[in-house]
Amino acid sequence: MSDADIPSIGAIGLLRWIWRQLTSMRTALFLLMLLAIAAIPGSLIPQRTQNPLRVQDFYVAHKQLAPIFDKLRLFDVYGSPWFSAVYLLLFISLVGCVLPRAFMHAKAMSARPPATPSNLSRLEHFVTWSTELDPTTALANARHLLKKKRFRLYEQNDSLSAEKGFLRETGNLIFHLSLVLLLVAMALGALQGCKGEAIVVEGETFIDSPTSYDNLTPGRFFNPANLPVFSIKVNQFIPVYDLVTGMPLDYTVKTTVTESGKSRSATIKVNHPLEFGSTNVYLQANGYAPVVTVKDGAGNIVLKGPVPFLPQDSNLTSIGAIKVPDALPTQLGFVGSFLPTAVMDKVRGGFSSFPDAFNPRLLLSAWTGDLGLDNGTPQSVYRLDTSKMTRIGLEGLSVGDTWTLPNGAGSISFDGWDRWVNLQVARDPGKGFALTGAILAIFGLMMSLFIRRRRIWVRVFSTDDGTRIEVGGLARSGAPGLEDEMKELVKALKEGAEQR
Amino acid sequence: MTNTHLAYASNYLVYSAMAVYTFAMIAFAVEMALSIRTSSKLLVGAAGSESEVEADTAKSDRTGRIAVSLTALAFALHLAGVVTRGMSAHRVPWGNMYEFSITASMALAGAYLLLMKRLGLRWLGLFVSFVVLIVLGTAVTLLYRPSAPLVPALKSTWLAIHVSAAIISGGVFLLASLVSALYLYLDHRESMGGRPLWALRMPSLEALDLLAYRLIAFVFPIWTFAVIAGAIWAESAWGRYWGWDPKETWAFITWVGYAAYLHARVTVGWRGRRAAWLCLLAGSTFLFNYVYVNIWGTGRHTYSGL
Numbered sequence: 080m081s082d083a084d085i086p087s088i089g090a091i092g093l094l095r096w097i098w099r100q101l102t103s104m105r106t107a108l109f110l111l112m113l114l115a116i117a118a119i120p121g122s123l124i125p126q127r128t129q130n131p132l133r134v135q136d137f138y139v140a141h142k143q144l145a146p147i148f149d150k151l152r153l154f155d156v157y158g159s160p161w162f163s164a165v166y167l168l169l170f171i172s173l174v175g176c177v178l179p180r181a182f183m184h185a186k187a188m189s190a191r192p193p194a195t196p197s198n199l200s201r202l203e204h205f206v207t208w209s210t211e212l213d214p215t216t217a218l219a220n221a222r223h224l225l226k227k228k229r230f231r232l233y234e235q236n237d238s239l240s241a242e243k244g245f246l247r248e249t250g251n252l253i254f255h256l257s258l259v260l261l262l263v264a265m266a267l268g269a270l271q272g273c274k275g276e277a278i279v280v281e282g283e284t285f286i287d288s289p290t291s292y293d294n295l296t297p298g299r300f301f302n303p304a305n306l307p308v309f310s311i312k313v314n315q316f317i318p319v320y321d322l323v324t325g326m327p328l329d330y331t332v333k334t335t336v337t338e339s340g341k342s343r344s345a346t347i348k349v350n351h352p353l354e355f356g357s358t359n360v361y362l363q364a365n366g367y368a369p370v371v372t373v374k375d376g377a378g379n380i381v382l383k384g385p386v387p388f389l390p391q392d393s394n395l396t397s398i399g400a401i402k403v404p405d406a407l408p409t410q411l412g413f414v415g416s417f418l419p420t421a422v423m424d425k426v427r428g429g430f431s432s433f434p435d436a437f438n439p440r441l442l443l444s445a446w447t448g449d450l451g452l453d454n455g456t457p458q459s460v461y462r463l464d465t466s467k468m469t470r471i472g473l474e475g476l477s478v479g480d481t482w483t484l485p486n487g488a489g490s491i492s493f494d495g496w497d498r499w500v501n502l503q504v505a506r507d508p509g510k511g512f513a514l515t516g517a518i519l520a521i522f523g524l525m526m527s528l529f530i531r532r533r534r535i536w537v538r539v540f541s542t543d544d545g546t547r548i549e550v551g552g553l554a555r556s557g558a559p560g561l562e563d564e565m566k567e568l569v570k571a572l573k574e575g576a577e578q579r
Numbered sequence: 580m581t582n583t584h585l586a587y588a589s590n591y592l593v594y595s596a597m598a599v600y601t602f603a604m605i606a607f608a609v610e611m612a613l614s615i616r617t618s619s620k621l622l623v624g625a626a627g628s629e630s631e632v633e634a635d636t637a638k639s640d641r642t643g644r645i646a647v648s649l650t651a652l653a654f655a656l657h658l659a660g661v662v663t664r665g666m667s668a669h670r671v672p673w674g675n676m677y678e679f680s681i682t683a684s685m686a687l688a689g690a691y692l693l694l695m696k697r698l699g700l701r702w703l704g705l706f707v708s709f710v711v712l713i714v715l716g717t718a719v720t721l722l723y724r725p726s727a728p729l730v731p732a733l734k735s736t737w738l739a740i741h742v743s744a745a746i747i748s749g750g751v752f753l754l755a756s757l758v759s760a761l762y763l764y765l766d767h768r769e770s771m772g773g774r775p776l777w778a779l780r781m782p783s784l785e786a787l788d789l790l791a792y793r794l795i796a797f798v799f800p801i802w803t804f805a806v807i808a809g810a811i812w813a814e815s816a817w818g819r820y821w822g823w824d825p826k827e828t829w830a831f832i833t834w835v836g837y838a839a840y841l842h843a844r845v846t847v848g849w850r851g852r853r854a855a856w857l858c859l860l861a862g863s864t865f866l867f868n869y870v871y872v873n874i875w876g877t878g879r880h881t882y883s884g885l
């Protein structure tokens with residue numbers, strides 16, 4: 080035997096040992112707990128996928144800590160390699176441990192109950208008495224009773240083995256297998272799904288193609304060719320507010336949907352998305368888009384139409400920016416607040432007192448100079464980069480007002496307002512599996528928690544003073560209840576004897 | 580949209596329920612005091628004949644029954660308060676944290692009354708009435724919001740299904756935590772020499788241990804269902820069934836905690852002290868979810884109205 084052989088056997092042995100460790104139930108449970116613990120930081124530290132603005136705030140507030148957190152992927156816990164590692168190990172562990180058990184169980188299901196032990200009186204539950212019946216009849220009685228209770232039976236000469244409660248293990252396996260199904264479904268959704276958002280103003284049409292999204296997060300293996308082709312024209316967005324408190328009561332989006340050449344009208348509500356196969360379209364947010372007309376110094380109309388503003392509070396005070404790169408002689412920009420129900424207050428200035436548009440006002444500050452759109456860095460459409468601009472005036476407008484800008488820079492008219500909705504398009508090919516897995520998990524769980532596995536043996540033999548009956552019982556999972564079941568059986572057997 | 584008369588009626592009913600729970604708590608305390616006196620007489624072995632002790636026992640028993648009747652009355656008022664709250668806003672009464680609290684504490688009192696006979700739980704009355712009062716007290720002072728209709732995101736049949744399952748789970752988790760805490764305390768006292776007088780007539784440690792297990796085995800499927808119903812709802816409201824929102828994350832952690840508890844008991848054979856600690860740990864993750872995520876949390880699940 081050469082020296083090289085030993086390590087190679089050792090390596091296989093090591094691998095086998097690792098596999099056995101990984102697929103032991105203790106490891107699976109440990110990994111599950113680890114997954115729970117690993118999930119904690121993501122619930123305490125702001126997450127990019129959920130709230131990118133708070134991540135920015137965190138960067139400002141904790142200048143030293145934030146870069147370290149970022150390296151550790153703590154702002155993206157649920158997509159991080161270490162979280163995925165736990166998830167994958169758990170998956171492997173579950174599969175490796177449940178599949179062999181499932182085969183073993185299938186075999187055990189068709190096996191007969193074990194033979195009657197020689198000494199029943201050693202069992203946890205044991206009852207014995209004498210009867211006048213002959214042994215064969217007594218045993219037949221017992222068989223009849225146990226069969227009625229749906230025990231699986233195995234008859235021997237002078238005794239009977241009965242077993243029940245296999246569904247406990249079946250349920251247990253269903254539960255664990257459905258956990259595997261759930262993990263697969265989640266992976267499928269994450270890898271092949273996609274999620275996108277788009278702001279659509281009333282009257283506009285959203286066409287489902289990658290370029291029309293404001294942001295789109297595809298899964299790693301997402302194929303845009305899989306997107307169903309549809310378009311949604313937003314005809315009207317109808318909010319209903321409580322007139323006293325201003326709380327929103329109901330949101331309805333009226334749309335015209337076009338799909339494979341056919342058009343139909345449809346509504347979207349918060350809990351009622353539009354469905355196209357495994358792609359759903361949700362109403363996520365809404366706001367106002369003031370409609371303006373901007374003329375430049377030369378008197379040309381350089382901008383006409385709705386400009387979406389971002390709501391800031393529950394009364395929909397909204398802020399935004401109007402950018403006019405084509406204005407001559409210099410570019411124009413406006414920083415604006417839209418107040419749907421404006422109230423002017425000496426202390427607070429202008430604010431909105433109700434979310435519906437009862438008294439809309441547009442407060443603007445006008446800027447000229449360089450909008451900074453050409454230097455390549457992406458800009459928020461809701462903010463004006465004023466670093467290379469000068470402010471030329473402030474004005475508040477009601478619907479129909481026109482403000483002539485100073486220095487012959489042009490004019491802006493507040494023509495009215497539209498509403499916009501933020502539509503979220505989510506595609507998740509795994510969700511059907513996830514639901515199936517979840518429902519199976521509940522059933523399996525109930526079966527494994529509430530079914531008891533137990534065995535009962537009955538032995539009869541002749542003695543000097545008649546027939547002796549012995550009944551012994553064993554509860555596999557230590558669950559209570561077998562005692563009552565045996566009492567009932569013994570009572571029925573005795574009564575059966577009296578009736579004869 | 581809201582019926583203010585019913586909303587006021589609901590407030591009065593909740594306050595009345597609190598008053599009656601207080602009387603019930605006092606009665607439970609008197610019952611305990613009487614049983615301490617009896618026990619101490621027995622311990623000293625002195626003073627008084629058997630008949631005297633018997634009279635004392637009868638007295639404490641009578642007080643106990645009065646306490647239970649008071650609890651039942653308080654529960655009826657509590658139930659009426661919750662129902663009128665729901666009727667005032669034409670919806671299920673768990674749209675914000677105030678409503679969730681009054682309904683969850685009602686579930687706790689209801690679970691107690693329902694299981695009392697079957698599991699012999701009367702001795703828990705003092706703790707249950709105390710906890711119900713604390714929850715109700717916090718609700719009416721800190722969490723109160725006027726009755727109002729639901730925001731659009733909550734308009735779904737899943738609100739009734741998901742939240743009621745969560746409320747039942749919360750009530751029973753709380754009960755199991757109480758039992759486990761009591762277990763640990765009595766276990767500690769017994770190892771120090773003996774139970775305090777007031778606990779002499781409470782069930783044995785083994786019985787407490789088994790009770791906690793049964794409660795959790797009973798609610799674990801309900802809690803699983805609550806989490807799944809939440810996921811189904813999230814799918815229809817937010818476009819994804821699971822997004823690791825803080826509330827979802829902590830619901831998952833609670834689920835793992837109780838799964839570990841069940842596993843530790845059934846497959847590894849944990850009993851007693853270690854199991855009780857695990858039960859308390861899992862219970863505290865539920866409490867953390869309820870308090871921290873509702874009040875200071877950031878996720879989409881913050882409907883506390885605070």
Ligand code: HEM
Pocket residue numbers: 102103104105107108111172173176177180247251255527528556835838841842845846
């Ligand atoms: C990976 C290997 C695993 C194995 C071999 C395994 C095995 C078992 C067994 C044998 C039981 C039933 C105990 C009995 O009735 O005698 C059980 C129950 C259970 N398992 Fe697992 N399990 C595994 C992983 C998990 C995981 C990852 C979870 C995650 C939640 C889990 C949750 C449960 C629950 C909740 C029960 C029901 C309570 C009980 O009867 O113990 N198991 N498991």
